[in-house]
Amino acid sequence: EDEDEDRGEDEDEDIMAHQLIQQQLESNLLNIANxxxxxxxxxxHRLDNMGEEDLDRLREQRLLAxxxxxxxRQEWIRKGHGEYREVEEKEFFNEMKGEDRMVCHFYRNNWPCEVMDKHLKILSTKHLETKFVKLNAEKAPFLTDRLKxxxxxxxxxxxxxxxxxxVVGFDELGGVDDFQTETLAMRLVAGGIIFESDDYKPQAASEGPARSIRSATDFR
Known part of the structure; x- marks a missing residue:
């Protein structure tokens, strides 16, 4: 009987020890999980805070931009951008000074030049990044000779x-005088003179015989 009691006590101790180990293990696992x-x-929390900081930084950068x-834009407008103006030969170099991009239309009083005027006037209001001016070639002998x-x-x-x-005559614009403003715009984009825009999709010229402008506008 004593042996049975001793055996029973040993088993109880083993069970208790096992339970203690199990409890300790569970406690450790819980601590690890916590x-x-x-x-x-x-x-x-750190990521959330970082996100807010990034948003604030982006907002600040956007505001500064x-x-x-x-x-x-205000500087461009002050310098005459956003409109299509006529200048005299003596004003040309002052108008050009400090400009990153400028288009100068050498014209005379005829129909082809009036067509070009119409398109340039439209583009001047859409592209503040570029200055658009016109100059009467017949009153500017020095510049017409210098620029050939x-x-x-x-x-x-x-x-x-x-x-x-x-851009000489209308040859690069389809060789007709009813070309679209977008056609001229794309040519100026290709020349790096105006910024590119998704709006510029050339359309077909109106039906009718193509009228060559070269012989009518020869300045020599």
């Missing part, structure tokens, strides 16, 4: 105070 959960909470853009203007209309495309390209 630690992981707390770490996740801390990380989520808008202010800078508005300041630039021989056909009208001719657009001198000027970047950073240097003439980099020309």
């Amino acid at each position: 630690t992981i959960e707390q770490s996740l909470d801390d990380e989520m 808008l202010k800078k853009q508005q300041k630039k 203007i021989w056909m009208l209309p001719t657009l001198a495309l000027i970047k950073n105070e240097k003439t980099t390209d020309y």
Whole structure:
């Protein structure tokens, strides 16, 4: 009987020891789970705070960009952008000074030049980044000779105070006088004179015989 009692006590001790170990294990697992959960909470909190900081930073950057853009627009308007103006030969270099992009239309009083006027007037209001001016070629002998203007209309495309390209007559615009404003705009985009826009999708010219402008506008 004593042996049975001893055996029973040993079994009880083993059970208790096992229970203690189990409880300790469960406690450790719970602590680990709590630690992981707390770490996740801390990380989520940190990420949430970082997100707010990023949003604030983006808002600040966007606001600064808008202010800078508005300041630039005001500067462009002050310098005569946003309108299509006539200038005299003696004013040309002052108009060009400090300009990143400028279009100068060398014209005479005829129909082809009036067609070009119509399109340039539209583009000048849409592209504040570029200055648009016109100059009567017959009253500007020095510039027409220096820039070798021989056909009208001719657009001198000027970047950073240097003439980099020309649009001579209507040949590059379809060779007709009923081309779309978008066609001219895309040519100016290609010349790096105006900013690109998704609005510019060339349309087919109106039906009818194509009228060549070259012989009618030869300036020589």
